[in-house]
Amino acid sequence: MKITLLRLRALRLSFLLVTCLCSAQAFAQSVNTRVTADSLTIGEVFEYSIAIQFDREYQNVQYPDTNSFPSSLELLGRQQFRTSDFSDSLVYTLQYFNNEDVQISSMPITLYGTNDSSTVYTDPVSLYFKTVIAVGDTTLKPMKPNFAFARPWWPWVLAGLALAGFLLWWFKFNDQEKTESVDPEPQIEPFYNPLAELEKQLLAIKKESKVAETKNFKLFYSEVGDAIRAYFEDLYNIPALECTSSELLRYLDAYGVDDTLTEKTRLILRKADLVKFAKYTPTLEDAWQTYDYALEFLERAKLADSARIGRLKAKYNQQFMITSTQKDQGED
Structure with missing residues (x-):
């Protein structure tokens, strides 16, 4: 009889444990993520959704901020939907800027x-x-066959005339006293200031651009982007003109370039990539706004890169002094 009672109590206890576990699973919190597209082209806009089921009521929910997403994704907006006290969701509108696969990591x-x-x-x-x-x-197109051209005869005529002129000079001036040759004074190239060159290029773009009449936005964005790229190539020795936008931004992070300069560069290159690769047609106002970003880059560079340009000029001055000293020693 006692054994039977013990078995009944054990069964009741087991039943209660199973019921508690099932209840916990039924009200456990769950997080679901979804994207509207998993294959994207450069400049494509998509939505990234987070849906949460709560186990109880909460006062506040802190979702991931913009810094949690990869740098190749630009946040355009977000919208929150609270359907009940036990469910909530947030939809991010993102734009893809990359030419390789990317992963949105797990976020808290x-x-x-x-x-x-x-x-x-x-x-x-x-x-x-x-x-x-x-x-x-x-795919590479087949090369066209080379055409055979007859050798021209006029180089031989010119060579004969040159030889005749040389012989005439030799016989006529051979007896004259040779004049002492004086080495020309070496010309020292002026100091090349990348910052001044950038300002010169931006002023030329504004003065000579006819984007309002031609609507050639691809050329306009290329000129603005190339001016910024040439600045980094001249001052930081980065192969900026040969890099993709993503590669250049990685170089800027690795070289510790000023954050404001990096952000302005990112804005300019992304707009340029949209126009050149995503067939995006901007307005005239958008084009000149990008030009204003380049002017803001210029003003910031005057402060952030002044020390680097100063070192470059000191190196130039030192080289100039060495050249002058060597010249004076040679004259002595």
Whole structure:
């Protein structure tokens, strides 16, 4: 009889434990992430959604900020939807700027209760780069055969005339006294200031640009972007004119370039990439706004890079002094 009672109590206890576990699973918090597209082209806009089911009411929910996303994704906006006290969602509108695959890593979401807080994490999401180049466009076209041209005769005539002139000079002036040759004074090139060159190029773009009449935005954005790239190539020795936008931004981070200069460069290059690769047609106001970004870059560079340019000028002056000293010693 006692054994039977013990078995009944054990069964009741097991039933209660199973019921508690099921209840906990039923009301456990869950986080779901979703994107409207997982294959993207440069400049494509998509939505990244986070949906949360709560186990109880919370006073506040802290979602990931813009710094949590990769640098190749630009946040255009976000919108929150609170359907009930136990569910909430947030939709991010993002724009993709890259030419390779990227992953949105797992990000924390902090839930604040009355007296405590807890943290849940999103699942990582992979985004794949989708090229817009048609299949077959990258194949090399066969080379056309070379054409054989007859050798011209006029170089031989010129050579004969030159030889005759030389012989005439030789016989006519051979008996004259040779004049002492004087080495020309070496010309010292003026100091090349990358900052002054950037300002000169930007003024030339504003003065000579006819984008309002021609609507050739691709040329306009290329000129502005190349002026910024040439500045980094001249002052920082970065192969900026040969790099993609992503490669150049990685160089700027590695070289410790001023944050404001890096951000202005990112804005200019992204707009230029949209026009050149994503077939984006900006307005005239957008084009001149990008030009204003370049002017802001110039004013910031005058402060941030003044020490670097000073060192470059000191090196130039030192080289000039060495050249002058060597010349004086040679004359002595």
